[in-house]
Amino acid sequence: MKSRILALLGGTLLSASAMAGGYQVNLASQRQIGMGHTGTGIQTGTSSIFFNPGAMSYLQENGVTIGASALVSKIAYRALEPGTAEAEVDNPVKTPFQVYAVYGINDKLKAGIGVYTPFGSTVRWGDEWPGRFGLNELSLQAIFVQPTLSYQITDKLGVGAGLVLAFGSVNLQKTLPVQGQNGQEGKIELDGGANTAFGFNAGIFFKPSDKLSLGLNYRSEVKMELENGDVTFSNIPAAASGNFQPGTQFSASLPMPATLSFGVGFTPTERLTLAADISRVSWSAYERLQFDFTKPVAGNTSSVNERNYEDAFIYRIGAEYMVTDALALRGGAYLDKTPVQDGYLTPETPDADSRGLSVGLGYTISDNISLDASFLYINKKERTDLANKSNGIGGTFKSIAYIPGVGLNFSF
């Protein structure tokens, strides 16, 4: 069932690349991307479903938003000194997307539903680089569906909460250190869909004055569990085939960590909105990556690699300026601290402290149609790691990403 839902929602749309800390993908609204992805302490329109369900109750009109980004990510690798081997990922362009719809049941109570992609990772290193025995490619996809209710308790205070239903899948391929006499190296592919997982997203929005607003949001951990995933071996020479048996299945689990955010909004003039957010992502939930196999693979019934992520903070600022009643210009920046400790770097998520710079514009076409466009540039710090604690691939990694996106809003 879960895989059919994924298929219905359209294969390639689903995934995103790991372009925030770890494998979190913070691309939830085109307007907010333009503002450094702030949004906890301000009204963000329908996307408050994601940023702060407490603010959703303030929406004046019913609305639908659809948007998508084109995520172009590049990662370079260089072997530990004095090695000089280099590699660069050949990542496909990914299209994380978001759909939000909000309906006012009455002045105070609003109902909404959001579909978005807050986690994911796609990296394709290929099968020639020095780290191919660690990873050829990984595609981790997660899609969250979130029905939400929000209630405005007073003019100044709103609360809201949504149930998160999460669907996901993973595909991981790597080269095996077993070679045939034709020179070909063996390969292993793990492929599986996750069981439907649950979580929640709750928020409080407080607007003490016309100029100031505050928000607190908690998105719970969602634990993806995979069972009966398929393990496929290829290019295994006959003499080694006993170690890699057909029909092997795997199970694994991966936490999508909880995120607690606090945000402030300030509107000094009618035309200017300033926002700042701070988030704490509970990455420490990701202790290890473990695959359990139904038949031994190279003599082992499980593969365990320590991850030991640590909780990390994200700091964001953003601004929107209404040049005219129809045209909005936006800008923002953020610093996303890495959850990956020294010694634990991996080629799946060669993570480092990440700097994001964004610009955006909004244009109101008519009373009920408006457009948003955003552009986000992400630059992760160059990081050299021995990867001696994660059993990863030691070396220097450098990641950058260019993420243009567009969104369309209808209100009625």
Add this chain to the structure above:
Amino acid sequence: MKNFMYKSGMLALFAGVLLTSCDPEIDGTAPSKGDINLEKYVAVGNSLTAGYQDRGLYREAQLNSYPAILAQQFKLVGGGEFTQPLFEESQASGSGYLTFADFINGRPVIKPVPGAAVREGTTLPGGPALTKYTQPVQNLGVPGISVLTSAMKEYGAINPYYERLLEPAEVGTKPYFQEVAESNPTFFTMWLGNNDVLGYATDGGAPASPLSNLTDPAMFGNIYKNMVATLTANDAKGVLITIPNVTAVPFFTTVPYNALALTRQGQADSLNAAYGSGALGITFKVGPNPLVVSDPSVPARVRQIKSTEYVLLTALDSIAARGYGSKKPLPDKFFLDETEVKEIMEHTVAFNDIIRATAKDKGLAMWDANAFFESIKGGFKLDEVTYAPVFVTGNLFSLDGIHPTPRGYAIVANELIKTINSTYKANVPTVDVTQYRAIQFPGK
């Protein structure tokens, strides 16, 4: 709206074109040769230096020798050409070697590939003569040579790998020592001395030839120091390399002392009866049992092997398929007894002391291969590949259990590069070892 769409579309396109050209780049430290002159690199040594593996010397093995890898990396910092006595492509199998034919009951089936570079009709005491290569070479690796034999002028008439490098008139008249002295390097590596213990060890302490006895350390020191003196006569720099303990390689560690596995009480009973029902001090039980070996020094002339003694890889088939070590005692040449192990260890220590002292004395770099192989006995992980001194599956050692695979040689070359870099303030790049193969398994 159309205008907006057009403009933002163009902007996105422009951004896309602009940005795909901005790839992340990582700058490394600039390569440098430091304090050394790499115009003429010469490699002095034995089979390990020649690239020998799978019990043979063949073209692919030569191309992946550690000196070839070093020379290739030296070129990145201005090093000169490097000539090896390569077998022609038409004679690529060289001396002949072993190939992995099948894997049956957990045991590799290993078959010989005949040598294509064998000179018909000429056989030397050390084996069939090989196609000549008499132009000057810089890889002076001669499989089988020891410090002792490097000083013997007769050696060219004995060892086919040395004979092939010599002009006819030099055969039997020119010692290897002289060949080394004439090489006139600006930089050298010297990994010699392994065969001053290894020949004795691989013959199970029962040397088949007088040349494969344990060399006297005093004589070893004399020849070794003189050879280093000739190499450094023109102020050449270089690396001296110590001798790994024989017990660090799969040839001596693959077959455990208690390799005699009995599954039924009947088997134990029948063996107990065959060996005097305990009267000879030999008893058997269900499970792993020490192998039975012949030992003329004990009254019964047979005994069970001790846990401190080593069974050679060459005994594997005799034990598994021909009943040796149980009903038939394993002959002396298939194992190292305690006394032999002690002698080998003592000689290895003495030789390595000489090598270290010579390096210090001459101000040369020293790679302690003994310490390195000792440190990896339990295996190690590099770029998610496990390496261990384990036969066939350990990725480091070739099918003869003594010599590395191309991957193993690449790892050795990288260790040497690190030693060179740290001693001579150089920054010679290491290689990506995953580009070199390990054991290749048969079957589609």
